[in-house]
Amino acid sequence: MIDVLDIRLTAGSFQLRKASLHVRAGEYFVLMGRTGSGKTLLLQCICGLLHPSAGSIAIDGRDVTHLDPRDRNLGYMPQDTGLFPHMNVWRNITFSLRARGSRRGEAAGLAMPLVEMLGLAGLLDRDCRDLSGGEKQKVALARALACRPKALLLDEPVSALDEPTRAEVCAELRRVQQTLNLSVIHVCHSLTEAAIADRVGVIEDGQVQQTGPLRQLRENPATKAVARLMAVGGALE
Amino acid sequence: MTFPDETSRADDHAGQAAPAPPRFSPLRTIRRYGLAVVTLSFLAMFTGMVLAIIVANIFSRFFHFATLVELFHKPLVVAAMKLSAVTSLTTLGLVVLFCIPAGYALSRYRFPGHAVIDTIIDMPIVMPPLAIGVCLLVLFASGPGRWLGERMDAVGLDRNAAAGIVLCQFLLSAPFAIRAAKAAFEGVDRRLEDLALTLGCTRWQAFWKVALPMARGGILAGCIMAWARAVGLYGPLMVFVGCVRGKSEVLPNTIYLEVSTGGIEVALAATMVMIAMAGAALVVIHALAGNKRWWGL
Numbered sequence: 001m002i003d004v005l006d007i008r009l010t011a012g013s014f015q016l017r018k019a020s021l022h023v024r025a026g027e028y029f030v031l032m033g034r035t036g037s038g039k040t041l042l043l044q045c046i047c048g049l050l051h052p053s054a055g056s057i058a059i060d061g062r063d064v065t066h067l068d069p070r071d072r073n074l075g076y077m078p079q080d081t082g083l084f085p086h087m088n089v090w091r092n093i094t095f096s097l098r099a100r101g102s103r104r105g106e107a108a109g110l111a112m113p114l115v116e117m118l119g120l121a122g123l124l125d126r127d128c129r130d131l132s133g134g135e136k137q138k139v140a141l142a143r144a145l146a147c148r149p150k151a152l153l154l155d156e157p158v159s160a161l162d163e164p165t166r167a168e169v170c171a172e173l174r175r176v177q178q179t180l181n182l183s184v185i186h187v188c189h190s191l192t193e194a195a196i197a198d199r200v201g202v203i204e205d206g207q208v209q210q211t212g213p214l215r216q217l218r219e220n221p222a223t224k225a226v227a228r229l230m231a232v233g234g235a236l237e
Numbered sequence: 238m239t240f241p242d243e244t245s246r247a248d249d250h251a252g253q254a255a256p257a258p259p260r261f262s263p264l265r266t267i268r269r270y271g272l273a274v275v276t277l278s279f280l281a282m283f284t285g286m287v288l289a290i291i292v293a294n295i296f297s298r299f300f301h302f303a304t305l306v307e308l309f310h311k312p313l314v315v316a317a318m319k320l321s322a323v324t325s326l327t328t329l330g331l332v333v334l335f336c337i338p339a340g341y342a343l344s345r346y347r348f349p350g351h352a353v354i355d356t357i358i359d360m361p362i363v364m365p366p367l368a369i370g371v372c373l374l375v376l377f378a379s380g381p382g383r384w385l386g387e388r389m390d391a392v393g394l395d396r397n398a399a400a401g402i403v404l405c406q407f408l409l410s411a412p413f414a415i416r417a418a419k420a421a422f423e424g425v426d427r428r429l430e431d432l433a434l435t436l437g438c439t440r441w442q443a444f445w446k447v448a449l450p451m452a453r454g455g456i457l458a459g460c461i462m463a464w465a466r467a468v469g470l471y472g473p474l475m476v477f478v479g480c481v482r483g484k485s486e487v488l489p490n491t492i493y494l495e496v497s498t499g500g501i502e503v504a505l506a507a508t509m510v511m512i513a514m515a516g517a518a519l520v521v522i523h524a525l526a527g528n529k530r531w532w533g534l
Contacts, residue, residue: 047435069434076435084429086450096436099446147437 001025001183002151007045007055016041016052016206023151026181028174030197031208032189032229038206039187040079043153046185047076059150070100075144079156081136083128089139090124096147107146114142117179118172134165141176151183158193170196191230202226291512294505305506313482314491314507321487324399325468328406332414332463337456340418341448345427361412369409370473373401377477398485401478406467413466417459421452457525465518469511 004021016038023029033039044050046057048069056065064072083092093115097107115121118138123131131139137157144152157173158166174196177184186193194200194214201211204225210217221227259265294300308314343355361369376382377396386396394400425448433443449456471489474480480490488507495504 049431049434068439070437070439074435076432078428078432082429082432084433084447084451095433095446099433099437099442143436 001027001060002046002185003056003058003061004042004046005056005058007042007052007057009041009045009050009052011041011050014038014041014206016045018055019203019206019208020055021185021201021208021211023183023185024198025183028177028184028186028196028198029211030186030188030194030200030214031203032187032191032194032200033203034189034229037203039189039203040155041206042203042208043076043155043185043187047074047153048072049076073147073150075147075149075152077137077140077144077152077154077157079159081140083131083136083140083143085129087128088124089120089126089128089131092128092139093120093124093142093146095143100147110148111142111146114145117176118142132165133161134169137161137169138172141173145176145180145182149182151185152177154184154186156188157186159188159190166193189229202229204229294508297505299501299505300509301502301506304502305509308503308506308510311503313486314503316483317486317488317491318510320399320402320485321468321489324402324406324487325464327399327403328410328467329460329464331403331407332411332467333460335411336414336418336459336463337449339415340420340456340459341422341444343415343419344422358412358415361409362416366409366470367472367476370405370476373405373408373473373477397478397481402474402485402487405473405477406470409470409473410463410467414456414459414463417462418452418456421455421459422448424455425451454525458522461518461522461525465515468514 002021002023004019006018006020007016008018009016014036019038019042021031021042031039031042041050045052048064048067048071051066056063058064059072059074069076084095087095090111094102094107094111097110098104102110115124118141120135120138120142123135123139128136128139141157154173158169161169170193173184173186176182186197188194191214197214199211200214200217202209202217202225204223210222210226217226218230221230339358343351343358377386389396389400396404429451430440430443430447433447434440438446468487469489470487471493474485474487474490475493478485480486480494482494486494488511492504492507492511495501495507
């Protein structure tokens, strides 16, 4: 589904160094790493906001390394939700459909099932600035899913939320992923969030160190960085 | 008689000595309120000066409401008003056209010479307006400027009338709008534009659908500030364009000409028209900038 092969990227003093990743179709993949390990840069390379200097990115077997973000058809949800403050909830949700040329009625027809699935029907006229943290996450999720992306990229989607809301949103994400049979890459640094994943990857110093089920990473860490992250995560839990 | 909550509060404090009420201390009062009193006093003094000037003029023996009404029946003054309106609105159109791309480029791109260009844009703000009038006069009297003037004449753009006025107004007012547009775009998180790209937008669409609507208030406020500057210009116009009644006379020229010929009543009436225009511009600026505090909301 998503194949990242040996990509390199320099951003300031930081480098992605031959980072590789494989995410299967319909898989919920959690990418973990410490702050500054390159998680967000890797995600931005996949969604096309940054272009690697070497290596390749393929989606469904098609090389998209040099394509613009709009031509990759991926849903991307940044850490702070990135809702457009000058639009209400409905205009935010239908933004991608309208940007791709859908008429108003057509956009409504495509967006309404998502609105109902996420329980947002009562919020559509609301100003995005007045929403709670959990509501903002759901609206951002609906917006990212509106154009029926092939995969969903989530950059620390619940890090700004309190613990109960975090668990609730994580469960919602998993439910939506299973309902739509989406491939998801969920970036985080919490083992609690990683627990919902089919597989987990650990990135350190711009390189993906190990991927596999969470239990495998805990029991057989391939590098010191993985072992450290698993231990720290365990201690935090 | 005590109310239940008072009883409970009294119970809470049972056994504790009640704090003694603080004694009045001039030093403590000055420390607490001194800064507010001093700063508010200066604010009140300046506001009072501005209001006093306007009110004193309205109630002076030179101001007659009838003269103000008559102003709108004097063909030459009406012509000056029309020329003021036409030239300042044309300037506003040009300012809008230039300030949005220029402000966006300054806020979003870093290129060699960025700081130099940023400084050059500020020059018409800090240069004396009269000096810009002199520079334009000399430019159009020599070399490529003369050639440009001849081309302008050939296509019917009279630089000694409306075209010259617009050129002068544009040079002196556009920097205000460009600076405002730059600040407005800098206030828009660039990541939102990037996010729009992942949602199916091209760079142009991200600009039109995200950056521009979010910066709209600041840009409009800057444009109106620029218009206010343009409509009030006088000195550089007198130097570069001159002042021929009915041809190149704008409202500020009218005020000067009336004062110089002893028509203080007419000058004052025209001044009141300009003050009203400036007031209206300020109201529109605050409305467009969405400044709710200004309206007391």
